[in-house]
Amino acid sequence: KQYFDFFELTRVNIFVIPTKDGSSHAQQVLERLLEFKYEEWDERWMLLDTDHCIRNSHIPAFMAALKQAKDNHVSVAVSRSCFEIWLLLHHLDESKVLGLGNASEVENALKDTLGEYNKTSLKSDHYPLSSVVLACQRAERLDSSVSGGDIPDGTTTRVYLLWKAIVAQALQSQLPPELWPLTQK
Numbered sequence: 001k002q003y004f005d006f007f008e009l010t011r012v013n014i015f016v017i018p019t020k021d022g023s024s025h026a027q028q029v030l031e032r033l034l035e036f037k038y039e040e041w042d043e044r045w046m047l048l049d050t051d052h053c054i055r056n057s058h059i060p061a062f063m064a065a066l067k068q069a070k071d072n073h074v075s076v077a078v079s080r081s082c083f084e085i086w087l088l089l090h091h092l093d094e095s096k097v098l099g100l101g102n103a104s105e106v107e108n109a110l111k112d113t114l115g116e117y118n119k120t121s122l123k124s125d126h127y128p129l130s131s132v133v134l135a136c137q138r139a140e141r142l143d144s145s146v147s148g149g150d151i152p153d154g155t156t157t158r159v160y161l162l163w164k165a166i167v168a169q170a171l172q173s174q175l176p177p178e179l180w181p182l183t184q185k
Helices: 026-035 056-071 084-088 103-114 129-144 159-168 177-183
Strands: 044-049 074-080
Touching (some): 074 084, 129 177, 159 177
16 A cells, blocks of 8 residues: 555545454455445556465465356456565566565565565655656566466566556556556567
8 A cells, every 4th residue: 555655646545444353365355345335437456466375275265266257347466475576576677576575575676675574654755656667677587487377386476467557547648657668568
């Protein structure tokens, strides 16, 4: 929520449904999203981490939630291992994040890159709008280098898909110039 609150976009509203009681398993996220009132033209997205969800016993529940999301026309942007990969791609080329295997390593890389990092207190100046296009380009290249379908085999983030969807909902004249490159096919 903090991250998306940094950006004000014309004609596009982003509502982030907060986590309740620290429960962020895919099924719980989906249930909260399905309860949220929306208009028929709205897009619904789930941003999911895989860090705890793709261990042996959790995979069936994770896959069931992904299937239920698709059945309910909910788009999914998975990050392996965590959303912070997306944040890191605002600053580092995708080749620098390839070897990061878990959330702790990613958070340490953010601390090294930014000089500080606090998950509960992001700073808008660390993620300027001008860096979103770079992050999208890097994430798309990174994502194209991994296999695995719904559960990627390696480090990646698909948050760029959400940004592309956001940009697609606006005319170029309604977007800040920093995002114009995302309108190019």
